[in-house]
Amino acid sequence: MSDSQADAKRAVGHAAAALVEDGMTLGLGTGSTTAFAIEAIGRRVRDEGLDVRGVPTSYAAERLARESGVPVVTLDEIGLDTLPTSRSPLDLALDGADEVGPALGLIKGRGAAHVREKVVASLAARFVVLVDASKEVERLGTQAPVPVEVLPFAEPAVARALRGLGAEATLRMGEKKDGPVVTDQGLWVLDARFDGIDDPAGLDVAIDGIPGVLGHGLFVGLATDVLVGGGEQVRHVVQPRERG
Structure with missing residues (x-):
């Protein structure tokens, strides 16, 4: 990873952490960009007393969240069976992507956690994708499998x-x-x-x-926002969509 790419990912991660509000239940994605966000959320927990809990999408994300001081819960523990089906169980999910295309269609899964990531994204009222500018494409499938x-x-x-x-x-x-x-x-x-x-x-x-297929890395109609990093600047792209 080049220094400029690392700076872009760090800036996006910090911008994502700034979206988190007290009392939220979060989806915590997997990958290098989301790792910056998890670490920044952990600092807010320590420094501000931020009261949040996170559902990690992989063992790696769970370990990083625990190390960063972000309380971790499972889908069972957030009480899915007690919530009305019209309400999204997660307030905000944060995750990276390998490609971002038109209408915020995504290809994900370089870290092989895409099935759990899709479950978590589908349960979130707001699914924010964190990428550097190299991941934006005019047509999905041109860079990533x-x-x-x-x-x-x-x-x-x-x-x-x-x-x-x-x-x-x-x-x-x-x-x-x-x-x-x-x-x-x-x-x-x-x-x-x-x-x-x-x-x-x-x-x-x-x-x-x-x-024989459990799931795949095409994410269609799930992302509500994309944060795109370029250097230390972050561009916010919003896809209007009704979510629970």
Whole structure:
């Protein structure tokens, strides 16, 4: 990571932490940019006595939150079964993205936490995405593959189905270890690379319908805001959308 990119991520993380208000229940995403936000929220907890709690989207996010002093809870502990279905259980979710396209469509999952991230994002009244300017694209799928989390048994069948949708599907292999990447759910990840995606909403439904797929990294209609960092400056993009 270059110094300028680190500065952009840090600025975005601090801007995101400034959105947090006392009493909020937060979704805490995974990745280097969101890490700056979690650390900044932790400082506010210590310095201001900010009263918040966070639902982490991965073991890595949970560990960082605890180290930073952000109280951690599970979805069970926030009492989903006692809340009306018309109310969003999370006030604010913060997370990064690998690509941000038109209408704030996203590709996420370089950290292989996209399934938990999508669950958390879907429960938030406001889902704010934190990126540096390099992640903005005019058309999704031009820079990043779509991660698809699969049952190991079904990997060959899912790869075949993805090829039928026009993707080049590659099993993600671990770095500094033998064998494939294993998610927090104990599953594998296929990276589906498309030559651009013309219909993200249609592809979202198509991939979800493949037997053996737990989830994928296309996020359509979920983001409400994007904070884009460039140097030490942050640009705020808002997508008007009714959320609970």
